[in-house]
Amino acid sequence: MKIFSLISAVVVGVALIYGTMDMPEWGDPNSPASTHVSPYYLEHSIEHAATPNVVTTVLADYRGYDTLGETTVIFTAGIAVVLLLRKRRKTGGEDDE
Amino acid sequence: MNDFVLGHYNYWMFIGLMMIGFYAMMAKKNLIKKIIGMNIFQSAIILFYISTSAKRGGVSVPILEHAAGGHGSHGVDVAHYANPLPHVLMLTAIVVMVATLGVAVAVTLLIYKRYKTIEEDEILMKIKEGSSAPKELVDVRSQKDSIKLRTNIEYRTRNVEL
Amino acid sequence: MIIPFDIILILFIFICAIAAITVKDLLSAVMILGAYSFFMCLLWTQMAAVDVAFTEASVSASIGTVLLIGAVYKTKRRSKD
Numbered sequence: 001m002k003i004f005s006l007i008s009a010v011v012v013g014v015a016l017i018y019g020t021m022d023m024p025e026w027g028d029p030n031s032p033a034s035t036h037v038s039p040y041y042l043e044h045s046i047e048h049a050a051t052p053n054v055v056t057t058v059l060a061d062y063r064g065y066d067t068l069g070e071t072t073v074i075f076t077a078g079i080a081v082v083l084l085l086r087k088r089r090k091t092g093g094e095d096d097e
Numbered sequence: 098m099n100d101f102v103l104g105h106y107n108y109w110m111f112i113g114l115m116m117i118g119f120y121a122m123m124a125k126k127n128l129i130k131k132i133i134g135m136n137i138f139q140s141a142i143i144l145f146y147i148s149t150s151a152k153r154g155g156v157s158v159p160i161l162e163h164a165a166g167g168h169g170s171h172g173v174d175v176a177h178y179a180n181p182l183p184h185v186l187m188l189t190a191i192v193v194m195v196a197t198l199g200v201a202v203a204v205t206l207l208i209y210k211r212y213k214t215i216e217e218d219e220i221l222m223k224i225k226e227g228s229s230a231p232k233e234l235v236d237v238r239s240q241k242d243s244i245k246l247r248t249n250i251e252y253r254t255r256n257v258e259l
Numbered sequence: 260m261i262i263p264f265d266i267i268l269i270l271f272i273f274i275c276a277i278a279a280i281t282v283k284d285l286l287s288a289v290m291i292l293g294a295y296s297f298f299m300c301l302l303w304t305q306m307a308a309v310d311v312a313f314t315e316a317s318v319s320a321s322i323g324t325v326l327l328i329g330a331v332y333k334t335k336r337r338s339k340d
Contacts, residue, residue, distance in 0.1 A: 005123035013116040017109060025104030027153035027260055029176050034152065038182045039175040046161060046173075054159040054181040055310045059188060070189045077196035084203040103262070110269045114276055121280040127338040129285050129330060133292050136323065137276050140299055143311075151260050151306040158307045179307040187311050195318050195326075202330045209334040216339055 107148050114141035128205045128215045132198065139194045143187050150180035159184065260306055268302045285338050289327040296320035 024031035045057045059067055118141060121134025159181040161173060205215060212220050275295035282288045296319050303312040 002124045005120055009116045009120040009123070012119065013112050016112045016115070020105055020108040020112070023105065023108060025100075026107045026148060027151050028104075029152045029154075031149065033149045033183065034180045038180045041181055042159070042161075042175050042178055043173050052161040053310075054161065054178070055184050055188070058181055058185045063185060066185075066189060070192055073193055074196050077200050081199050081203045084200075084207055107265070107269075110273075113273065117273075117276045117280065124340075125280065126340050127285070129327065129334070130280060130288065130338060130340070132327070132330075133279055133288055136292060136319075137279070137295070140296070140319075144299065144302070147303050147306055147308050147311060150308065153260065156260075156307055158309045184308050184311050187308075188314050191311065191314050191319055195323055198323050199326055202326050205330055206333055215334050 108145070111141050111145045111148065114144065126217045128208065128217065131217075132201050132205070135201070136194070136198065139190070139197075143190055143194075146183045146187050146190075150183040152176065152179055264305055265302070268298055268305070272298045272302065283338050283340070285331045285336050286328070288338075289324060289331060292327070293320055293324040296323070 028034075041058055041062065042054055045051060045054045049057045049061045051057045051061075115138055118134045118136075118138030122131050122138065125131055125134065155177075156179050157177065159178045161178070208220065209215050212223050214220060214223075272295060275291050275298060279288050279291040279295060282291065296315060300312045300316045300320065303309075303315065
């Protein structure tokens with residue numbers, strides 16, 4: 001079983017290394033990730049939101065709904081943990097010690 | 098060749114970290130070890146995203162200078178700041194990572210409470226024997242009984258009604 | 260990004276990751292995972308991602324470590340592999 005896990009992990013790693021051959025170089029300023037929409041955020045942050053920290057502007061102003069969804073995820077996780085770990089008193093204590 | 102290696106070694110490093118996490122999730126028997134492997138896996142993915150946002154040559158953090166004085170957007174040199182968009186996405190991903198960790202730890206505690214062990218093979222053995230987990234069997238049996246009882250009662254009431 | 264600093268940090272991160280999944284004492288493994296998270300913070304700081312770095316340091320390296328220590332305290336400390 002361990003040999004099988006090792007072989008499958010190495011196969012996945014080799015496939016991913018083959019995939020990085022076409023990636024842009026690390027730190028390239030003209031890579032596609034840095035040219036599409038992030039210059040717009042950097043240029044218009046002061047004008048639209050008057051905030052020098054661009055990460056805060058994008059997190060709270062441009063992509064506020066994303067942050068709202070993240071809060072929903074944390075709330076759901078908290079509710080799940082509380083429901084899993086609470087002490088069951090009324091419904092027969094058969095699985096409590 | 099040297100330029101190619103210098104431009105791509107960071108991606109290979111994150112792939113190595115991801116393989117370590119993946120192997121730990123599959124091969125380790127202990128549940129806490131599996132959770133640790135999941136944490137390493139997620140950190141490697143976040144490292145990959147942050148790597149795409151780095152820029153070469155004297156790049157500063159994405160906080161604009163001289164923001165108080167200038168009113169317009171004239172002075173912003175885009176090549177001088179790192180790309181802020183992957184940072185924002187990865188802030189979300191880190192918080193979701195901790196939420197996942199919390200739920201995984203809660204499920205592990207419940208498993209320990211029922212089976213008194215956190216080794217995967219022992220848990221599977223105990224499930225197969227059915228010795229340490231009689232509750233499920235009893236549950237299933239009583240559920241079947243109650244269903245039979247209920248259908249019986251329904252049958253009788255229907256008969257009475259008829 | 261400073262390439263020698265980057266290589267040294269990645270070396271430490273690899274050592275911490277391999278040690279965290281091979282140590283048999285679970286409390287040690289959790290502690291090494293905390294060290295791994297802090298080295299990851301340093302790596303992101305040198306890639307100019309300071310917001311991500313301090314979120315990782317406050318959320319993942321501290322709250323995650325505390326959750327895992329709680330889990331180890333409630334369950335067994337020794338692991339078989």
